[in-house]
Amino acid sequence: MSVEPLSPATLVTRLRAAGCVFAEDEAELLLATARHPAELAAMVERRVSGLPLEHVLGWAEFHGLRVAVDPGVFVPRRRTEFLVRQALAAADASRPVVVVDLCCGSGALGAALATALPLAELHAADIEPAAVRCARRNVAPLGGRVHEGDLFAPLPRRLRGRIDILTANVPYVPSDEVGLLPPEARDHEPLVALDGGSDGLDIMRRVALAAPGWLAPGGTLLVETSERQAPDALTAMSAGGLHARLVTSEELYANVVTGVREPS
Known part of the structure; x- marks a missing residue:
């Protein structure tokens, strides 16, 4: 079953409603990382449920590097x-x-x-x-x-x-x-x-x-x-x-x- 693509505006609204302070920035990262609408929808659900953004993306930006961060692992600050x-x-x-x-x-x-x-x-x-x-x-x-x-x-x-x-x-x-x-x-x-x-x-x-x-x-x-x-x-x-x-x-x-x- 196909998944209706989330528009950037809708994505920002959902993230902001979930309490994400930097909703616009997070939306941009999620859109750039997801390979297809179904994956984006799943990532958004995990994020609005409270999972750290880095665990959702699978990586964190740190000192100019993209560092892999798995679920259950401390997120570098x-x-x-x-x-x-x-x-x-x-x-x-x-x-x-x-x-x-x-x-x-x-x-x-x-x-x-x-x-x-x-x-x-x-x-x-x-x-x-x-x-x-x-x-x-x-x-x-x-x-x-x-x-x-x-x-x-x-x-x-x-x-x-x-x-x-x-x-x-x-x-x-x-x-x-x-x-x-x-x-x-x-x-x-x-x-x-x-x-x-x-x-x-x-x-x-x-x-x-x-x-x-x-x-x-x-x-x-x-x-x-x-x-x-x-x-x-x-x-x-x-x-x-x-x-x-x-x-x-x-x-x-x-x-x-x-x-x-x-x-x-």
């Missing part, structure tokens, strides 16, 4: 592009570097870094099997490897003391605030990618304490946090023995704490 920029500023693109992306989700950070650092040896890791499968789709074509497990545990032992750039976009929402997140995140993204414990910094502290044993001399750990959590995140980074500092972007409302292992 545009503010995290600021973390990528800070990581690139800390990297020496003229020589081979070891890059590790922990809590990698879709692998968006690793893919962005590998694209900008063609001499990089890239590793990524996540505890969620769905995220690992998705990340492999994004990272493997760039020569990277994705490992399944908790933080550093699945990484090859040979990387100890050799990591130049370590990104960890850890979950940092306090447990009692997860229920306040927008339904798109709360209902469709894995809890393990959102819940950061009582004050939101449980995972970040674990990473900061273990990082010095994995970083190369002069290597940098970068994590994203909230403005409210930044002072405690700096303290946690320093407690791990790293030289910590905070960099912010008012434009993206992004806060990144960096920690450098002092050169020996």
Whole structure:
């Protein structure tokens, strides 16, 4: 049975009625992605039911890349592009570097870094099997490897003391605030990618304490946090023995704490 094509105006109206703030932009993306009217109709139904746009499209735009994002996988946020920029500023693109992306989700950070650092040896890791499968789709074509497990545990032992750039976009929402997140995140993204414990910094502290044993001399750990959590995140980074500092972007409302292992 044929499906009547949705006009752009009708599509915008439906999306706006469902609460989509950027209905015009979303309509344009849906129209450009759907291969035929039936697929468009199905995509619209999934979107108005509350599924994140990126899960409906099957991809997200991140740092100039189109990153595959499967259902049930954390959607990379545009503010995290600021973390990528800070990581690139800390990297020496003229020589081979070891890059590790922990809590990698879709692998968006690793893919962005590998694209900008063609001499990089890239590793990524996540505890969620769905995220690992998705990340492999994004990272493997760039020569990277994705490992399944908790933080550093699945990484090859040979990387100890050799990591130049370590990104960890850890979950940092306090447990009692997860229920306040927008339904798109709360209902469709894995809890393990959102819940950061009582004050939101449980995972970040674990990473900061273990990082010095994995970083190369002069290597940098970068994590994203909230403005409210930044002072405690700096303290946690320093407690791990790293030289910590905070960099912010008012434009993206992004806060990144960096920690450098002092050169020996």
